[in-house]
Amino acid sequence: MPIATDQEALPATLRRNAPLVPTDSAASRALAAVIAILTFLAALCAGAAEIVASSADQWQGSVAQEVTIQVRPSAGRDIDADVAKADALAKATPGIATTRIFSKAEAERLLEPWLGSGLDLSDLPVPRLVTLKLADSPAPDLKGLRGALGEALPGVASLDDHALWLQRLSTMANTFVGVGVGIVALVLIATGLAVVFATRGAMAGNREVVEVLHFVGANDDFIARAFQRRFFGLGLRGGVIGSCLALAVFALAGLLARLWRSGPAGDEIEALFGAFHIGWRGYAAVLLIGVIASVVTGIVSRLTVRRFLR
Template sequence: MTDAAPSPVRRRPALPLARLARRPGEVRPAPIVPPANVAGRALVTVIGIMTFLASLTLGAVTLVSDTAATWESEIAREITVQIRPEDGLDMAAAIATVRQIALATPGVTSAEAMTDAATSRLLEPWLGADLELDELPVPRLVLIGIDENAPPDFTSLRVGLIAAVPQASLDDHRAWVSRLVSMANATVLVGIGILTLVLVATALTVVFATRGAMTGNRQIVEVLHFVGARPAFIAAEFERHFLKLGLFGSLAGGFVGLLLFLAMGYWTEVNQATPEADQISALFGSFAIGWKGYAGILCVVAVIGVLTAATSRWTVMRQLAAIDMLSPVES
């Protein structure tokens, strides 16, 4: 007599979501995910810190990019002609000749020699005040304004200046512009890399937090799953829970980031006369990230909130699929 084969475990058919909902007059069941616990508060703190770092990164990238664009525009609007002093050179006549040639060149909007007072201020940190420029072999500068939309032919202008005044040399600042653009591009790439790492770290944190929440409520999850609750229903419960946590943490971190940039902008505006503010203004202007920077921070807040919910849902669906693989085969 042979033993009868054990009958496979049968799972009940999936129930509609309305059957799992609370009926009128019934006591509301305990939620699948606890609304507030120590792990939830820790996750909110981590998401807030990650959002703050992402906001700082995005604001810094925006600030550097805008400042570099301003520098590039200012440099592109002006070139410099330097006239080296030599024995027998009539500096005044040489300056006049340079101005005449520059103004006759298409694409040049202005040509002004740097005054003795301005030149003295440039040399004052090294040579002291009350300089007598006529007694020193100091090169003189002619500042030439150019049209950004229709710049002159720099090669022809350089050849014409050297032919008329051999002691003159033209600096079109192209080397500085190239270095400036390279620095700005490198800063943007580094910022994008840091922002990506912050988002990846946030997603991994949510994955571990979701797994921990499922482990803490494993019995409830398995009972609901095996009695027919659809995976999408269970995942939606976790998704709503972690969406609230993600939005709360990201809003807190983004708000602190916005306050920091607003405070720095206000500080530089109020303390414009101090050396510290002058140095910051020389590097970053008014330290204002503009509406694009603030809009970017708000986008980061929304992205991190949505990323938290989506990562939680994805984790729950994978965990439920793993439970199905380990459970007995359905008939």
């Protein structure tokens, strides 16, 4: 009968060169999977928030470059002459690049989403619109144009610079981004809690090894570093997997959006979501979340081990 060597006689956890924390176990794989799922969800929230922020910036930029003059019908006045006068005043204002007068039929079509199509609006006092494109320089004198309209067409023409709409759009975008950041923070907290339970389970399963290490002179920092390295590796694995999956989802969504834009509803999709491209900030945020998940895993495991050893 062969005689066992010293290494074979020792338990697996006490053999030379054996890691303090098991490198491959069902619990470790489960924790890596949980971190990957949580990182994936957090990265999706961050990417969605970036898409909303980018789209809101595009919308605000487009709307901020255009203002509208509304000319209301009035008894005893020629509305076509009033529209022509408002257009002339706009063209004479510095900073106005181009103007466009909406015909009566075009103004009536703008009401179709609310009133429906096929209605006879000829008897309704539908206002006429003049859209103004603003030039980059010189700065448009909207205050002067508003005063000129008030003097030339009192009670008939008004200037809308869309400031209220822009404010509401900015509030909506900031709220969505804030919610996304809050969800990311909650997901990272959930990751930390999962690591706490996993670390305490690993410490309980390796209690005898920890006691032997204490007996031979190992201090708490040595033991904590061993657990931190192991859980940092698990967090890094899960973070990389979750971030890569999120990037794949955004790449697939961008591809589908390009295909949809070639269809009948392409203009509506592009107007709502833009190019569905998260940009370099979005990609950086997704990768950063993976790194943060790894760092959180390592730090939380170290703190949990030191608290357990006390």
